[in-house]
Amino acid sequence: MPRIGVVTFPGSLDDRDAARAVRIAGAEAVPLWHADPWLYEVDAVILPGGFSYGDYLRCGAIARFSPVMESVIGAARDGMPVLGICNGFQVLCESHLLPGALVRNDHRKFVCKEQRLRVDNANTPWTSAYRDGQEIVVPLKNGEGGFVADQRTLDELEVNGRVVVRYLDGNPNGSYRDIAGICNEAGNVVGLMPHPEHAVEALTGSGTDGLGFFLAVAGVELAAS
Amino acid sequence: MARVVVDVVLKPEILDPQGQAIVGALGRLGVEGVTSVRQGKHFELEVDDNVQDDAVAKIADTLLSNPVIENYTISRK
Numbered sequence: 001m002p003r004i005g006v007v008t009f010p011g012s013l014d015d016r017d018a019a020r021a022v023r024i025a026g027a028e029a030v031p032l033w034h035a036d037p038w039l040y041e042v043d044a045v046i047l048p049g050g051f052s053y054g055d056y057l058r059c060g061a062i063a064r065f066s067p068v069m070e071s072v073i074g075a076a077r078d079g080m081p082v083l084g085i086c087n088g089f090q091v092l093c094e095s096h097l098l099p100g101a102l103v104r105n106d107h108r109k110f111v112c113k114e115q116r117l118r119v120d121n122a123n124t125p126w127t128s129a130y131r132d133g134q135e136i137v138v139p140l141k142n143g144e145g146g147f148v149a150d151q152r153t154l155d156e157l158e159v160n161g162r163v164v165v166r167y168l169d170g171n172p173n174g175s176y177r178d179i180a181g182i183c184n185e186a187g188n189v190v191g192l193m194p195h196p197e198h199a200v201e202a203l204t205g206s207g208t209d210g211l212g213f214f215l216a217v218a219g220v221e222l223a224a225s
Numbered sequence: 226m227a228r229v230v231v232d233v234v235l236k237p238e239i240l241d242p243q244g245q246a247i248v249g250a251l252g253r254l255g256v257e258g259v260t261s262v263r264q265g266k267h268f269e270l271e272v273d274d275n276v277q278d279d280a281v282a283k284i285a286d287t288l289l290s291n292p293v294i295e296n297y298t299i300s301r302k
Contacts, residue, residue: 101293103235108246
């Protein structure tokens with residue numbers, strides 16, 4: 001059974017939901033602590049949503065220098081699958097594992113809604129349970145979710161298929177080119193603003209469209225539907 | 226001991242919704258003539274005399290600012 005680490009920073013909110021999603025997908029969720037550099041031989045790591053270190057300075061800026069992130073950054077560069085959700089995405093950008101940055105929503109309001117997305121790259125370890133072009137609905141909730149990068153970086157992301165998920169039905173936060181999530185050059189590091197971990201159970205979610213992220217890394221193949 | 230001031234502002238091409246909100250509030254306050262506000266961060270560091278400029282630049286570049294979206298200036302007081 002794959003062991004998926006879920007990091008808890010001071011101020012993380014969605015670590016429990018992420019761990020639950022991992023278990024529902026059939027993998028073992030391993031809690032990781034921000035102050036502990038040891039990764040306990042996990043096969044992959046999830047950086048959850050929330051407000052790590054109170055969003056002080058910039059979202060994700062302090063978390064980047066935590067002991068656990070030193071290890072995560074090294075493991076990510078060695079090819080370990082790492083998924084950053086919302087605040088986790090911000091941490092990955094601050095860590096320079098992913099290009100660009102997340103800035104305050106252009107309309108200045110916190111957004112909280114069910115968001116339709118298109119999976120533009122189903123070849124990452126986190127999205128292989130989907131098919132290219134598949135449309136999914138998962139919750140989106142952020143105040144600083146506007147993805148920005150310079151034109152050259154944006155063009156490079158597009159040309160190399162590194163836009164993993166894109167917003168549909170209008171842009172909810174001012175993200176350039178409707179980008180909701182991206183991956184690194186190798187594809188093992190994925191960051192996205194929407195929350196697939198909140199859409200894994202029909203009872204409490206917007207549906208179960210988010211489960212694919214966790215099934216993929218748990219090694220469960222889905223029949224393309 | 227010396228005081229070093231680091232000012233961080235968003236790059237000109239990055240939208241600043243907070244600055245825009247301040248411009249809007251100034252209008253409601255009855256202030257006229259302010260056409261743009263860019264909000265930034267101001268850091269005052271007390272440093273030992275042996276802390277060199279390149280060390281301060283590293284602090285500003287790696288932690289106090291995000292070079293992807295922000296510029297910074299350093300001044301010693």
